[in-house]
Structures are given as structure tokens and as C-alpha cells.
Amino acid sequence: MIDTLILLFGLTGLLMSIKSRIKTIINILSLQGVILFLIILFSHKASLSLSYLFLIFETLIIKALFIPSLLNKILLKNSVDRETEPYIPNFYSLVISSFILFSGITISNYYAPFSVNMTPLFFGVSFSAILTSLFFITTKKKLLTHVIGFAMLENGIFLFSLAIADEMPLIVNLGVLLDVFIAVFILGLLIGKINTVFHDTSSCTLCNLKDCGCDD
């Protein structure tokens, strides 16, 4: 069951690279949160502990509900265009992401022996999710898509850490949560601010920022 869920997580990464509507991508991000929650549900047989409850809270509430709704709010508030505006066609994104996923799983196959929880599939999918999200960030123009890419990256790292979740202390979990919380919060504020100044949230505009004080 866990293998199936992990593969589903990998497939959401591929789906993310071909969808051209921001709203759809946010929905997929929320789906990733749900998948992470299910992975936790199926992988932990231990009794209820604080760390376990925290993981459930983090995936189901923060990753599946809070961050997507925050991103949707930013989308509405700043009246961002619904297209993602990629630098390269989605077809090439899909080709590159699928090769990242394939080589991620294949290469991790040769890193045996793994621990009991960290199977090659686990390692490969989470590793390629991190690389795919980096690729996602670099190939999209909008600031909002960069934030989404960062949240994807977070999900990848989280999946990575789930393999050792039994030994992971609560403080590390808190650190992970704080990280993403601050990132989304600050970037949300930043986009709001940029919108009020420039009336546009494309990162293209940022290239043209210049010192305009010395007008001789």
C-alpha cells in the first residue's frame, strides 16, 4: 500500500509539470498533502504518540488545507492570470521530469543496503520530487508558481524525512513546519506588496528594476 501511495506521489509531480492552470496545480499540491497523510497512516503501526499526532496535523491540516487555501487567497487577492506561463513548453517539462523520476528511482536502486523503512522507491521518489520542484521553480515565470514550487520542495523533503520518522524528534518536525510556514507567509506578504507597487506579479518585471533616482 505504501509503495502505491509513494508512486502516486511521484505521478503528482509529473501531473504538476503539464498542468497549465495555477488553480489545478494548487489542487494537486493539496492532493500531495493528502497522500503524505495516507503514507503516515499506513506506515506507522506504533501507538499514538505526540510525534504521530503532530505528523497527522501537519499533513492533513497544514499541507492539504492551510497552504493551498492561502495560495488560493493570494491568487484571488492579486488577480493573477490563471496560466502558469512557463519558459519552456510543458511537453519538455514533462519529458525532463519523467526522466528525473526514472533516474531517481533507478540510481537509488544501487545505493543498497537501505534501512528497513527507506526503500529504493521511497528514496528515489522523494529525491526526484525535490529535483522536479527545483526544475519547476526555474522554468515558471510567476512569483506565485515559485511559491508553489517551494511548497512542492517541502513536500519532497517531508517524504524524505518520513522514512526515518520513527526516530525523528519532535523538534525536527517543528523545524520543518516552521520553515514552510514562514516561507509561505513571507512570500504571500511579498507578493501582496509587489502587487501594490508594480501591479504585476511576473518575475520578468523584477529583471527591469533599476535605480531610477538619478534622472539627469
Place this chain on the structure above:
Amino acid sequence: MIEYILNIAIISVYPFLFIGIINKIKAFWGGREGASVFQPLYDFIKLLKKGEVISSTTSFIFNITPSLNLAAVLFAGLFVPLINQKAIISFEGDFILFAYILALSRFFSIISAMDTGSSFEGMGASREVSFSTLVEPAFFITIASIAALSGVNSFQNLSLILQNTGETGYLIIILSIVVIFMMILVEGCRVPVDDPNTHLELTMVHEVMILDNSGPDLALINYANSLKMILFSSLIANLMIPAGATLLNASICFTGIVLFLAILIGTIESGTARYRMTRLFEFIFLMSSVSLLILALTMIAIYESPVGVIK
């Protein structure tokens, strides 16, 4: 012996019913009563009785293509196990022959389309080529990974071993079903990829290639096309039907799965629009992506068991 007779019966009857059911389901979702499920069969007979008009610019290629097309697909049908995991002909590596015979039929339909000298048909042929270059790797990667994992080199009994390999085997079966289902949509020229009902040449792929065919030729082409869909559906059925089923149970399962696929395709056609050309390549490449995942899973499974073949 009875399995072979049943296989031949399926090859001759099911393609018409398959298309008939799809049309019926489309009519249902559209709130219409729709034609009878035997309508494709009536159309086939009607077209066979008609005469045909052949353009004077065409050569012998245009004349032989419909028959060659049907012969190739029928021949490919001999290798696919339809009922009870039994194919009419089976030998080591038959899936390679299967793929190449389908490629032969595609090749002839493409050059026949070019033969008419119509610019529309040339455009359709060009699209068909670009689709099939993306479809074939997916097919080969999928089937070859399954063969590598199960150690069986023919369609027959391919899935029986997979069903005994635990979670990895089931995952590979599910992903293969996804790949083959998308292949049905591409090869059968159904909606997200191509619209069988459209009469606007600019958006067509397969339909535009057969614009010049009429009468018995058109009947043969339509039959071959729906037979191709049945062959791919039976691959899905083979992956799903459990090992050791009796002939009766296997026949019921097979019919049920084919019926379900027809209903699914009809529902998809009613619910979605055709993708635009640029999105289409992403859709088709997604098939290769999934097949790459199958390959990766196979490598994990092989690496974990040192023998290479999971019993």
C-alpha cells in the same frame, strides 16, 4: 479447441459491439435514445454492398491498403490471448511481432493517405506518425519490463506470474492497465486524442486519412480499427483475470471487462473535449512516463531478488 473457436468468434463479433456500446453510452449521456448497439454491424454490411469511388491520382497502394490493413490486424489478433489466457498462435517474443505488424498496417495507412495527393490527408498522416513515434516506446517498455520480471516472453501467461509477485506485481499490473488504456484511446482514435465524429479536417487525425476511402474499403478500415481496440482491451483483460479461472468464468470476466472499457470510453468521450494539438503530445508522452515508472519498478524488483525472475 473450444477456446480457439471462441477466440475467432470474439474477433469477428466484439469489435462491432464495442463501437456500438460506446455510441449507445454517448447517446445516453447526451439524453438521446441512440442507435442500436448492432448499428456498426449494419453499417459494415451496408458499406460492403456499396460500390466505391477511387480517385484517378491514386496508385495501387491506395487499393491494397484497406485489405492489407485488416489482414495485418487480424494476424496480430492471433497472438493476443482473448479467452482463458490462450492465444491461437503463441511463441517466444510474439509481442515484438505483434507491435511490428501493427506498425506495418499503420505504415500502409500513412502512405495510402499520402498517395491520394490531398494536402489534408498528408497533414493527417504527419500527425499519425508523430503520435505513433511516442506510442511505440511506451508499448515496448511496458511489455518488455513485464517480460523481464516474469521471465515469460510471450503474451500468453504473461500476467499469471505477475499476479503472484505481491505488491510490486500488482502495482506493475495497475500501471500497465493505465498505459494500455491510454493506448486504446490513441490507437482507436477516440476523444481526448482524436474525434471520430468530426468533419472538420483541420482537427482530425485518423478520420482525415480515410477521407478518400469509400464503400467496402471504408468498411474494412473501420472494422480493422475497432478490432485493434478489442485487441488492446483484451490485453487489459488478460492482466486482470485471475489465474486458474474456468472457461466459463474467464469468458464472463473477459466480456465484463470489455463492456466496462466500452462504457468508460463512452463516458470519457461524453465528458471531455478533444485536447488541442500541443496538449496532445503531453498526453501521449504521459504514457511513456508511466511506462518508465514500470521499468523502474521492475528494476527494483529484479535487484531485490538476486535470481532475476520472481517465482
